[in-house]
Amino acid sequence: MLAVAALVLALVAGTPREIDVAASKASFSVAHVWVERVSGSVPIRRGSVTLAPGSLVPTSVTAELDATRIRTDEPDRDAALESPDFFDAAKYPVWTFVSRNVTPEGPTSFTMDGDLTIHGVTRPERLNVTIGGGDAHPVYHATATVDRHAFGMATTRLDPTIGSSVDVRLDIVVR
Numbered sequence: 001m002l003a004v005a006a007l008v009l010a011l012v013a014g015t016p017r018e019i020d021v022a023a024s025k026a027s028f029s030v031a032h033v034w035v036e037r038v039s040g041s042v043p044i045r046r047g048s049v050t051l052a053p054g055s056l057v058p059t060s061v062t063a064e065l066d067a068t069r070i071r072t073d074e075p076d077r078d079a080a081l082e083s084p085d086f087f088d089a090a091k092y093p094v095w096t097f098v099s100r101n102v103t104p105e106g107p108t109s110f111t112m113d114g115d116l117t118i119h120g121v122t123r124p125e126r127l128n129v130t131i132g133g134g135d136a137h138p139v140y141h142a143t144a145t146v147d148r149h150a151f152g153m154a155t156t157r158l159d160p161t162i163g164s165s166v167d168v169r170l171d172i173v174v175r
Helices: 002-013 075-082
Strands: 015-018 025-032 036-042 044-051 058-066 094-106 109-118 121-133 138-147 162-173
Touching: 036 075, 044 138, 044 162, 058 109
Parallel strands: none
Antiparallel strands: 015 044, 025 036, 025 162, 044 058, 058 094, 094 109, 109 121, 121 138, 138 162
């Protein structure tokens, strides 16, 4: 009887599927006084997406990003972003996102509320997500705007030249 109940629960809850980190990307852009916007990327280390049977809308998502490998195509800027002045990647090498709630918005879109941890600070954030791909390899395109100051980063002498709002884009492929 317990085995049947466990099987039914597993079917209803879904099975976690891995994020294909080689095919997925996390990118950002932020206003900068001298060059309009600065764009970059942060590698996704690992993650999982749990899908309910027969649906591409996730029931839960977890992800880890590698803060020690921020890339903006400008090595000096990358080093500055990884320094204690900004993300302090040596002390906080991993950023995490754990979903709390998923709200379908239509057949191919949903919002996802979750907890984002950056720089040792956890805050609620909302992702706006569209669905692409198919059952074998779902693809999710998520966007959000994050206030970088809300994550406890120190104000530096460069603050007047850099925007507070960071636009984030995630392109996630699921195995």
